[in-house]
Amino acid sequence: MMETLLLALIGLSPPSNVRAYDTPSDGGGSISIEWQLSPDDAQLEGYEIYRSEDGVEFERLGFIGKGRPFYEGNSEDGKTYVYKVAALSDTIRVFSQPSNEAMSSPQWVDMYKLNIFVAMLIFGGFILYFIYHAKKGKDLYIRKIAGLQAVDDAVGRATEMGRPILYILGLGYVEEVATIASLNILGEVAKKTAQYSTKLIVPNADPIVYTVASEIVKESYTKMGKPDAFDPESVFFLAQEQMAFAAGIDGIMTREKPATNFLVGYFAAESLVLAETGAATGAIQIAGTDALAQLPFFITACDYTLIGEELYAASAYISKQPLLLGAIKGEDWGKLVIVLILLITSIIGLITKFPILSLFS
Amino acid sequence: MHKRIALVLVFVFGILGIIPFLIPHPIVQNFDEFIRNDILRILAAFALALALGSLLRVHVDKIRRKRVNWQYSWILILSFAISSIIGLFGGVAGTGLLKTAIGSFHFDIQTLYENIIIPLASSMFALLAFFMASASYRAFRARSYEATLLLVSAFIVMIGFLPIASSISSRLPAFAQWVLNVPNVAGQRGILFGIALGAVATSLKIILGIERAWLGGGK
Numbered sequence: 001m002m003e004t005l006l007l008a009l010i011g012l013s014p015p016s017n018v019r020a021y022d023t024p025s026d027g028g029g030s031i032s033i034e035w036q037l038s039p040d041d042a043q044l045e046g047y048e049i050y051r052s053e054d055g056v057e058f059e060r061l062g063f064i065g066k067g068r069p070f071y072e073g074n075s076e077d078g079k080t081y082v083y084k085v086a087a088l089s090d091t092i093r094v095f096s097q098p099s100n101e102a103m104s105s106p107q108w109v110d111m112y113k114l115n116i117f118v119a120m121l122i123f124g125g126f127i128l129y130f131i132y133h134a135k136k137g138k139d140l141y142i143r144k145i146a147g148l149q150a151v152d153d154a155v156g157r158a159t160e161m162g163r164p165i166l167y168i169l170g171l172g173y174v175e176e177v178a179t180i181a182s183l184n185i186l187g188e189v190a191k192k193t194a195q196y197s198t199k200l201i202v203p204n205a206d207p208i209v210y211t212v213a214s215e216i217v218k219e220s221y222t223k224m225g226k227p228d229a230f231d232p233e234s235v236f237f238l239a240q241e242q243m244a245f246a247a248g249i250d251g252i253m254t255r256e257k258p259a260t261n262f263l264v265g266y267f268a269a270e271s272l273v274l275a276e277t278g279a280a281t282g283a284i285q286i287a288g289t290d291a292l293a294q295l296p297f298f299i300t301a302c303d304y305t306l307i308g309e310e311l312y313a314a315s316a317y318i319s320k321q322p323l324l325l326g327a328i329k330g331e332d333w334g335k336l337v338i339v340l341i342l343l344i345t346s347i348i349g350l351i352t353k354f355p356i357l358s359l360f361s
Numbered sequence: 362m363h364k365r366i367a368l369v370l371v372f373v374f375g376i377l378g379i380i381p382f383l384i385p386h387p388i389v390q391n392f393d394e395f396i397r398n399d400i401l402r403i404l405a406a407f408a409l410a411l412a413l414g415s416l417l418r419v420h421v422d423k424i425r426r427k428r429v430n431w432q433y434s435w436i437l438i439l440s441f442a443i444s445s446i447i448g449l450f451g452g453v454a455g456t457g458l459l460k461t462a463i464g465s466f467h468f469d470i471q472t473l474y475e476n477i478i479i480p481l482a483s484s485m486f487a488l489l490a491f492f493m494a495s496a497s498y499r500a501f502r503a504r505s506y507e508a509t510l511l512l513v514s515a516f517i518v519m520i521g522f523l524p525i526a527s528s529i530s531s532r533l534p535a536f537a538q539w540v541l542n543v544p545n546v547a548g549q550r551g552i553l554f555g556i557a558l559g560a561v562a563t564s565l566k567i568i569l570g571i572e573r574a575w576l577g578g579g580k
Binding site for chain 1 (some may be wrong): 382383384385386387390404405408409411412413415416418419422429430478481482485486488489492493495496497499511549552553554555556558559560561562563564565566567571572574
């Protein structure tokens with residue numbers, strides 16, 4: 001009775017139905033608090049969240065602006081907490097009733113990511129299915145990719161001109177997919193340079209990528225039966241600093257005048273510096289990256305550009321191994337499913353947003 | 362045999378890389394952190410030593426064989442030696458054993474970085490403007506259907522964002538924005554779908570040992 005009278009005097013209503021629960025799908029250490037907004041929400045500055053371990057002494061946990069009925073607070077796993085939410089206007093605080101007791105604990109499965117996991121399984125299934133078919137000797141058609149068809153010509157051109165091939169792996173670290181894809185292509189290109197005894201230059205920006213690239217080129221030369229033709233100094237570490245790396249490569253391009261430049265991997269702002277210098281030296285340039293912002297620069301300054309997924313498919317395309325081609329086929333089916341989902345959801349969206357059906361009723 | 366060990370390691374660590382994405386429990390997350398940060402840092406330290414060895418080997422060889430512009434290799438070797446001594450004995454901010462200040466003149470690693478490396482990198486970055494101009498010229502020569510399309514759309518977007526655009530046509534700024542927001546974003550999203558699926562497929566191929574080009578190819 002007394003409390004109702006006091007609230008009527010202040011003229012503010014507190015938030016209600018405060019509910020606390022362990023934040024789902026997290027690694028623990030967090031409790032989520034939800035409440036129903038105060039009827040006077042428009043007059044408030046916001047809400048203060050208070051926490052208590054014993055239900056008597058409450059400490060301030062945080063603040064959130066008006067109109068928001070949710071807060072995620074830190075907690076110690078295994079401890080029980082009770083929460084109160086206060087509506088705040090100037091210096092006046094009107095407290096809610098205490099929430100239920102809540103305790104946080106770490107979860108073993110992130111339920112929010114289960115859909116991604118299922119999609120990954122379906123997509124993986126497609127790939128494995130087509131690999132299985134490829135294994136049985138089924139002929140798989142893969143569309144032509146101009147940039148990859150040009151690899152043989154590019155190596156041949158360098159051999160005829162007696163000039164080297166420059167292979168740039170970009171700035172990416174070894175764990176990035178673009179770098180891994182580039183390393184795969186390097187393996188195939190190195191086999192061709194070994195076959196034609198063409199000089200290959202591979203400058204690197206990352207120490208780990210350098211060691212891996214060096215091993216790959218060496219293995220490729222061994223595979224082609226020419227281990228002695230491998231020059232350990234053809235694969236080297238240049239500089240880790242972005243623009244120092246670009247300057248170093250520009251120097252190599254102008255001094256060595258490579259017949260062909262491969263710019264394959266992850267690139268940032270230095271992409272145009274490299275591609276334009278390469279174009280100025282008259283080299284054939286094959287670029288490939290998954291960095292969207294750099295694609296226009298490569299398309300403009302290079303003869304061929306592998307866009308996004310073409311970069312990942314390149315190794316399979318060059319090696320023509322049936323198992324790898326099967327994986328590409330599976331990838332295409334995955335894309336088809338996505339396109340169909342997009343199409344169906346777009347049609348549903350069109351029908352519900354623009355009620356075209358009502359025109360016929 | 363060594364290839365089989367490499368394939369087993371890739372399979373095990375590939376799977377270990379996927380699991381933390383789905384399991385938020387601290388036991389799994391801490392183990393992932395340990396592999397990604399601690400183990401990778403140790404590997405990186407060894408790789409750095411190898412990489413620096415490679416860098417010096419290439420330049421010493423260049424000097425020995427008097428290749429084109431071999432004189433510049435001396436600058437690299439001297440810079441390498443000086444910065445190594447200052448970095449190892451003087452510390453990053455000049456708090457080490459070696460004195461890295463003479464009066465108000467400081468030459469600790471941090472100062473060298475801020476006053477030599479950053480201005481040099483900025484100069485290289487500034488060159489981008491000239492490269493961009495020459496690349497634009499190349500792109501705008503409209504040699505093919507795609508180049509013409511690029512030229513027309515770039516022209517519309519550029520003009521559309523100029524203050525003069527609304528005096529040409531009141532609809533031009535909105536149209537330029539539409540070109541940027543709809544066809545441009547649609548194209549980018551299409552590429553992103555391909556990139557995402559391609560990344561999953563590439564990872565799967567490597568984890569399952571189907572893609573072996575990184576091992577020099579073969580079975």
